[in-house]
Amino acid sequence: MxxxxxxxxxxxxxxxxxxxxxxxxxxxxxxxxxxxxxxxxxxxxxxxxxNDLAQSLHRKRTFMVGLISTDNYGRFSMPLLEGIEHALGTAELSVFLCNAADDSERERRHVASLLSKRVDGIIVTANRTDPRPPLDLLGSRVPVLYALARVPDDSALCLVPDDAQGARLAAEHLVGLGRRRIAHVTGPRDYEVVGLRQEAVREVLVAAGLAFPERRVLSGPWRATWGRAAAERLLSTDPDIDAVFCGSDEIALGLTGALRERGVRVPDDIAVVGFDNWEIIAEATVPPLTSVDMRLRDLGHEAATALLGLIDGERRQGVHRLPCDLVVRASSGAAGGAS
Missing domain, CATH: 1.10.260.40 (lambda repressor-like DNA-binding domains)
Structure with missing residues (x-):
């Protein structure tokens, strides 16, 4: 040898x-x-x-960053990570992924481990954008950025999807297709995004001269089973609705299934739009689901680029909301059925 x-x-x-x-x-x-x-x-x-260690000591950089996530299922953190790795890969930085699972002590251990590795920066992500406590850096000054997460600290930099803008895209799409009696089936009321999206839908419908009574706003779990129950309730209490905007693709999956079982044609009788553009769900829905895409890969890319700036000494702060897209498929009845 x-x-x-x-x-x-x-x-x-x-x-x-x-x-x-x-x-x-x-x-x-x-x-x-x-x-x-x-x-x-x-x-x-x-x-x-x-020698990587010698190089890092010489340059005072390790070319490593940490990603701390509380998203147990990876539904949101994995596409975010793809965008982060794409951006950091061009800068030849490695990423350590740590799952804190909404456990403050576990998060503290991950922070200690990342700091012992002398990471150049840390990105914190979650599965909801409601305010969370700032990351405890154990006295370190390592740069931190929050992506798909937010903290009540004006000096922090937080990047989140623009949920209100995404909801407006969905509502304007349905109104533009001639739908006039639109319901909104969404998640728990204690989620900030639920209020943001509901108010955005209300603004679009009011501007179009359309009614949006409270009975057409149904809140429940982010689950397909809730979508099924909501469909039954809407058909019983408001059978004249002609469109439903769902707060998640899982809710939309359950709702469209229940409508189909009741003989309601989607989109002929009721158009349906979801939120998340979770492709495995959107494409399994019958018919395929029109959905708002939060562009998580782009958000991850933007987060990584911003973190590199913070590492190089740039000063950025505040909450920055990045735009969503609408991916049109057959469930809304739009001409062409896809985009």
């Missing part, structure tokens, strides 16, 4: 000092181009690989 080549071996073979070899390989110092090329050629010939 051949010994692993060291920086000393490279320097000896290139006929330079160890300091000069290090500067040539790190792109530092005032060296002649010929010297730099010769050192790098020798390093490649020997198969020399720089």
């Amino acid at each position: 051949h010994p692993i080549p060291t920086i000393k071996d490279v320097a000896l073979a290139a006929g330079v000092s160890i300091g000069t070899a290090s500067k040539a390989l790190n792109g530092q110092g005032q060296l002649r181009d010929e010297t730099r090329r010769r050192v790098r050629a020798v390093a490649e010939e020997l198969g020399y690989q720089p």
Whole structure:
């Protein structure tokens, strides 16, 4: 077995000092181009690989960041992570994913572990955007950014989807298709996004001269079973509705199934729009579900880019709401049925 080549071996073979070899390989110092090329050629010939720890200590950077999530199922954190890794990959940074599972002590242990690894920054994410306590950094000054999460701290930087704008897209889409009696089946009232979306729908309908009575707003769990129960209630109490905007794709899945079992045609009789654009659910719905997409991959990419700025000393703060998209499929009855 051949010994692993060291920086000393490279320097000896290139006929330079160890300091000069290090500067040539790190792109530092005032060296002649010929010297730099010769050192790098020798390093490649020997198969020399720089020591990551030594490099990080030299540059005062580890090129590692932490991602702390409370999303047990990964429904929101995984697409967010894809966007984060895509952005950080181009910067050659590695990501440590930690699941805190809404456990403050577990989160504290993850923070301690990440700090012991000397991470350059931390991104905190969740499965809801209601305010949470700021991350306890145990006295460290490492940069922190919140993505799909928010803290009651004006100096923190928080990136979240614009839920109100997404709900307006859904409501305007249904109104534009000629729907006039629109119901909203959504999640628990204690979620901030529930209030934001409901108010946005109300504004669109009022602006269009349409009624939006309280009986057409039904709140329950973020579950398909709730969608089924809500469909039964709407058909019993408000049988003239011609559209339903659901607060999640799971709710929409249950609702459309119940409508179909009752002989109600979607979208001919009742158009349906969901929220999340969870493709495995949206495409399994019959017919395929029109849904609001929070663009979580884009949000993750933006979060990683912003964190790199914080690491480099930029000062950004406040809550930034990023726009959503509407992915049109057959359930709303739009011409073309997809986009």
